[in-house]
Amino acid sequence: MDNSVAALTSLYNRIADINNAAALLEWDQETYMPRGAANARAHQIATLRALGHELATSDELGQALDAAGEANEASGEEDGYATALVRVGRRDYDKSTRLSPAFVEESARAEAHAKSAWREAREEDDYSRFAPHLEAVVALNREKAELLGYEDHPYDALLDQFEPDTTTSDIDAAFSELRDQLVPIVTALRGRADGRADILRRSFPSAIQWKVGEELIASIGYDFDRGRQDKSAHPFCTTFSISDVRITTRVDPNFFSPAFFGTLHEMGHALYEQGIDPALERTPLADGTSLGIHESQSRLWENLVGRSAAFIDFFFPTLQRAFGDSLSDVSARQFYRAANAVKPSLIRVEADEVTYNLHVMMRFELERSLFEGALTVADLRDAWNEKMRDYLGVVPTRDADGVLQDIHWSMGAFGYFPTYSIGNLMASQFYDVADRDLGGIDKHVSEGRFAPLVEWLGEHIHRYGRTKSANELLRDITGGGLSASPWLRYIRKKYAALYDVDLD
Secondary structure, three states: OOHHHHHHHHHHHHHHHHHHHHHHHHHHHHHOOOHHHHHHHHHHHHHHHHHHHHHHOOHHHHHHHHHHHHHHHHHOOOOOHHHHHHHHHHHHHHHHOOOOHHHHHHHHHHHHHHHHHHHHHHHHOOHHHHHHHHHHHHHHHHHHHHHHOOOOOHHHHHHHHHOOOOOHHHHHHHHHHHHHHHHHHHHHHOOOOOHHHHHHHOOOOHHHHHHHHHHHHHHHOOOHHHOOEEEOOOOOEEEEEOOEEEEEEOOEOOEOHHHHHHHHHHHHHHHHHHOOOHHHOOOOOOOOOOHHHHHHHHHHHHHHHOOOHHHHHHHHHHHHHHHHHHOOOOOHHHHHHHHOOOOOOOOHHHOOOOOHHHHHHHHHHHHHHHHHOOOOHHHHHHHHHHHHHHHHOOOOOOHHHOOOOOOHHHHOOOOOOHHHHHHHHHHHHHHHHHHHHOOOHHHHHHOOOOHHHHHHHHHHOHHHOOOOOHHHHHHHHHOOOOOOHHHHHHHHHHHHHHHOOOOO
16 A cells, blocks of 8 residues: 555544544434433534544645545556545545534534434424424534535535435436326325234234344344444434444334334445445445435335345244234235335334335425525424325324424434435335346245345445445446336336236
8 A cells, every 4th residue: 555545544544433432422322321411422422523523624634635646646546445535535525624623513512412302302292392402403504505515505515415416406306206106106005005004013022023123134144243233212323333333223012113124224224334345444435325325225125125025925934933922813915915005104214115205205395495494493393294294194293203203303414314215216226136136036035045135235335335436336236327217116016916906
């Protein structure tokens, strides 16, 4: 390795260590931290985030990037570690230097307070307790958008943090096309869920759900020697290193889906992070290349595998043994229909895969309106309820089931939600190619053989981290760019057969 590249790598190692220490405190905040520690924790996180930002925006790092870039150009290398490190590092540096350490510290502190307030407001079912904190976070994100810069829309600057080189107009166009074809499908399926859908809302003891979930993801490939699962108010995956990737979930003893499918979902994220080339450790390259790609991995395992007939045929006997009387009168086919029932619901993370994108679209529209100035935080709850009525035909009676259900806004993660739908589309694109290459994924899954798919994803996606962009991965794997056609084809085929209805 060239000396200048080694020096740059050493600087990034220090930055990664500080940021990962902050992430560990944030994980603890969502899992084990006592409530009384909220204020102290906000200061601790803010200090570490500010320190990491100072290093990430230092003249020393800028000079190291310049030196490594010059050395790499002189070497004639067009691909490889140094090229990717300089390219990704330069992009991050250019954006980071637009935000002062004081601004980063203020934002981290406000978000830490907002997360604690959100959790309490959700438990108390009281949006008014969270609204002042959300006002502060929105104001800071408006300022961030101006500092980062944009050409057409302030939301572009926020979206670019999670899905690089994607704009608000890109999302508008993609969602418009998807909405036009999706709404008729939802209409055609409305009311067709059979009466056995309630079997998922029987008694499923929490301890057994937890044990079944952990045993399942371990058998698929999640490495518990390099990770763990804990409980949190909102499921998430977090990474402190390639050798320490943790997930959380939540358990409802009277509802099977949140823990089971949520665990599969977060496992998909974790497999991605655990599968990154170890040579990229402690650098900006040791991360998912975009949240759309990241979400493609979680949605692939949650839906394309976890809700498939092949998977349920394989795993249902295990569920029957585990839960006894709760499933003794249920067949695998009935469970499959229940797991894929299409019914508009209040909760995004519990939504079926057909209506799920509608939840994402309404959040995107609300966020866009907030940053256009057409919507205020004070009016957000009413706007939320109106969107739910228009999109899904259901209206929450509790804040906890409505505007307070997601943690993302308390984290300042504006621009994040569209990546969920982008990930849905990408998941089907990748799955189709893997299905062809592996000679039929259902055949492997029905026999409980998950390694072929895990290895395929590792070889084609995971190992690259950020060395390849989302567009490069799509091009290299599928031969083209983002497309809704494979996902729509999958939905039409699966649900036409499931409900005996013409969806063409």
